[in-house]
Amino acid sequence: MQLDENILYLFVFFVIGIALPLVALSLGKILRPNRPSTRKSVTYESGVEPTGESWVQFNVRYYLFALLFVIFDVESVFLYPWAVVYQELRADIGLFVLVEMLIFILFLLIGLAYAWKKKVLSWK
Amino acid sequence: MNPVLVMGPILLLFVVLGFVTMAILFERKVIGWIQMRPGPNRVGPWGILQTVADVLKLLIKEDIIPSKADKPLFKLAPAIAFIPAFAVLAVIPFTESLQFSQFAVGILYYLAVSSITIIGILMGGWASNNKYALLGAMRSAAQMISYEIPLVMSVVGIILSVGSLNLVEIVEAQKQVWFIFPQFLGFAVFFIASLSELNRTPFDLPEAESELVAGYHVEYTGFRFAFFMLSEYVYVFAMASLTTVLFLGGWNAPFGLTMIPGIVWFVLKFLLIVFSLFWIRATMPRVRVDQLMEFAWKVLLPVALFNILLTAVLQEVPYLDFLYRL
Structure with missing residues (x-):
């Protein structure tokens, strides 16, 4: 082949x-x-003896941003093919192509506005 | 098998490594010049061998893996961060003849593959089992995914105008007008988002040395550390090339100055972008983490979406459609 x-x-x-x-x-x-020693392989925290592990539960805010990212990344997956064929479809079926995509984006923008109002987007 | 197929990419690897060596020196020199100090000037004439000496130093440093770290992931992370940085270069067309893959969905490939690096950074920060590293890695991941959305959306205006995802066709569509003019809004969003994707000042929070020691690579020493640094600068190369291709007309000559070969124009535009990155680093203070996240979602994303609408509407305007319908 x-x-x-x-x-x-x-x-x-x-x-x-x-x-x-x-x-x-x-x-x-x-x-x-290669001269390993136990002192050398201690976790570096500016010279202070480290206390506890750092594999701990983490701020949930990062998770919310990841969720938002997934939503809008999937949106971009829809936007790319639409943008590639836009001019052909525009000649074919008229401005309805644009209106369709605007409706789709609008729904996602409502989601963004909701997240905005719920203060998900502000980092406090 | 065609030998060019293998030798070409290997040659490009050496060009990129050479670029990284010179770019680090150039960055330190430019910032030194802006801050009215000489910058590195001890190793070799004009300090030209400074980075070479730095790399040699890193090569003979001991490779320390903290005893509490997750060893396999710790070792794997720098490679995971580096591989996509080089792989994305495959689709970038440098001139009419000097291009590797004319992949039909080039721009999509670049954006998709480049985001794999986030996994490498997160992996390195988490596997270090160090609080600073974890904080740096989490910040980095949150920042990179947040700015990836406007970055991806800002390109849609170009795709709407060209009707193709192929980077060669995008360059050829800019024979008359470069996209920086009709797509200025898209360019602004793209450039700001790319600064952030590159983790460069004013968005260098993941490596904020004054608050996080060094960020996700605190525990890394020697050549593993070097690979994180290398992938960062290979991305500077890739991103500056991509900006040139998408917005500055690639190898197209301005004002019909076609007697100067395309590669010269490409390099000039490319260097202009690289210089602006260093210039911005020397000029701007670092943003706060809350400003950073809000800016991506509340400003850049709506502006990028508006740019898509604007492009589609301007295609309908007579006398202007030659800029937007290619």
């Missing part, structure tokens, strides 16, 4: 991207010293 050259390039770039850290980090092993 003949693979498209454009796809092959993507593959080659990924392989080189993986190869560089592999080669650099394994060749570096020969050059760098």
